[in-house]
Amino acid sequence: MYHSFKPSISNKVKFIGEGRIKIGEFTVIEDYVLMDTGSSTDSYISIGKRCKIKQGVILRTYDGYIKIGNRTSIGEYSIIAGHGGVVIGSCTLIAGHCYLSAANHIFADIGEKIRFQGETARGIFIGDNVWIGGDVMILDGVKIGDGCVVGAGSLVTRDLPPNTICYGRPCKPIKKREKPLWMENIFSGVDRE
Secondary structure, eight states, rough: OOOOOEEEOOOOEEEEESSEEETTTEEEEOOTTTEEEOOOTOOEEEOOOTTTEEOOOOETTTEEEEEOOTTOOOOOOEEOOOOOOOOEEETOOOOOTTTEEEEEOOOOOOTGGGSOOEEOOOOOEOSSEEEEEEEETEEOOOEOTTTOETTTTTOSSOOTTTTEEEEEETTEEEEEEEEOOHHHHTTOOOOOO
């Protein structure tokens, strides 16, 4: 029996830019994904092992970087803009049609065109074991803690704490995730180390 440890990359994936791209073992990259590392040789996209990047996803660094952990899934037609850097942890699920933008336009000077005022780029950090529902927008400077659940359609403008269910426009914590009582009874006295 033959096993291939190489990633499975559709022949309809488009790679452009001067930066580096690293794709881990067993990762699947579906049709019509765009990976653009921009004009900087310091720019990069790094995707861990056993990930799934679904159809139509756009990963564009804008001379920043995008780093995705192991066993993470990015849903159909999601867009990740990595200006200030985007880090997505392991075992995280991002549903389809999400938009992550690690930059923001400066607009303070009313006498100057917004286009010419520059940008801020603080970056986005998403922890491990996070679930982000469909059609979520995450803005620059946001940190989402491990185990967080972000409801569909949310607009994330500020940090979200770990192990919390959050949703809304703007997104805010609604309640803590807790282990159900029935699970405590099942696993009581079991060594889980």
